[in-house]
Amino acid sequence: MHSSALSKIHLKIRLPMISRLFLLILLFKIASSSFSRNGSNRVVVIEEAYLNWIKQMGSLTHSLFKKGENKLKPCLTITVNKDPRSGDFVTIQKAIDSLPEVNLCRVVISIHAGTYREKVEIPATKAYVSLEGEGSDKTIIEWDDTADRLGLNGRPLGTFASATFAVNSPYFIAKNITFKNKAPLPPSGALGKQAVALRISADTAALVGCKFIGAQDTLYDHIGRHYFRECYIEGSVDFIFGNGLSLYEGCHLHAITNSYGALTAQKRESMLEETGFSFVNCKVTGSGALYLGRAWGTFSRVVFAYTYMDKIITPRGWYNWGDKKRELTVFYGQYECSGPGSDFGGRVPWSRELTQQEAKPFISLSFIDGYEWLSNLKL
Incomplete structure (x- = not known):
């Protein structure tokens, strides 16, 4: 191979030496049937194979999701107010419980200002629920469960059931509401202190101004396609985590740790899973030393674009979860980011x-098929 061509490949493939060798060997095998005796042709084939690999890592055909067909016109509006004389219900859970077991039309639950201390769950059969608060500083839903707290069966709740x-x-749609887990910030290394404020375990959810x-573990972005717009998310370790396919647009991510923490822990487990987190036009601030993400899943996928990063971002940026093999399979990237924590050099x-070209699939609503189920939503 010509030395100039080799240097071009090394500039494009930002992987450790072992990873580069592994990838080049793999690409040689993939492209072996196309190799000619001419060395320059070999370089072209390897370069094309590598770009195809990048395209596959970034591809989002969403074949595993059905077409999103939202219903936005309300068939019912009910109110929740802590004053029983001024609303239909005094708790959010009772308002949800009042809906049909199989709900098939858009229901708007208008929640008046106040702090609602309750643990709330929307069952899988009650689709098309909208919650609308009077402002995220005025309408607050809070609880304080942690993963190690004992449930009614005498066993620890676990992270999943700790959600407020x-x-x-x-x-599901939520606007202008605070979801809060009041459990205190745990000491570094403490076990069982995961404390989820919101868990989304369903497809096609939009949360705006929340x-x-x-x-x-503040926000459990568990499974499904989700859209977060102009939201504020606060936490310490892995405070946005899960295996959702989610777009965060114009959000403020704020760390509250005095030691090491991590913003994301995305759990994509294989190349067949069409999941990942994308942060576009966001802002990262706070305290401590923060990783952009930890590779909870072997094929974890996270992208930051047009995002301001304060100096709290550790220069290395990402952590392999203690497994060097994951360095070969994760997809972590940033595009046109700014601020003292965005320097890609370290x-x-x-x-x-x-x-x-590589960033394009991640920075619009098409990342989550949003033009199907969000296009007529008044945000």
Whole structure:
């Protein structure tokens, strides 16, 4: 191979030496049937194979999701007010319980200002529920469960059941509400202190102008396609985590740790899973030393684009969860980010500074098929 061509490949493949060798060997095998005796042709084939690999890592065909068919015109509006004389219900859970077991039309639950201390869950069959608060600083839903707290069966709740608010139904919408887990910030290394403010375990959810307040594991972005717009998310360790396919647009991510923490822990487990987190036009601030993400899943996928990063972001940026093999399979990238924490020079070599072409699939509503189920939503 010509030395100039080799240097070009090394610039494009930002992987550690072992990873590069592994990838090059793999690409040689993939392309072996196309190799000619001409060395320059070999370089072209390897370069094309590598770009195809990047395309596959970034591809989002969403074949595993059905077409989103939202219902936005309300068939019913009910109110929740702590004053029983001024609303239909005094608790949010009772308002949800009043809906049909199989709900098939859009129901708007208008929640008046106040702090609602309750643990809330929306069952899987009650789709098309909208919650509308009077402002994220005025309408607050809070509880304080942690993963190690004992449930009614005498066993620890676990992270999943620690959520203050849990959504199991599709087409959920929330506007102008704070979801809060009041459990205190745990000491570094403490076990069983995961404390979820909101868990979304359903497809096609939109949350606008909301706040998610907690410490460890604040927002459980569990499964499904989700859209967060102009939200505030506060936490310490892995405070946005799960295996959702989610777009965060114009959100403020704020760390509250005095030691090491992590913003994301995305759990994509294979190349067949069409999941990942994308942060576009966001802002990262706070205290401590923060990783952009930890590779909870072997094929974890997270992208930051046009995002301001304060100096709290550790120069390396990403953590492999203690498993070097994951460095070969994760997809971590940033594009056109700014601020003192955005400098790509010190990043781990298995993350990427994306090109415009590579970033394109991650920075619009098409990332979550949003043009199908969000296009007529008044945000």
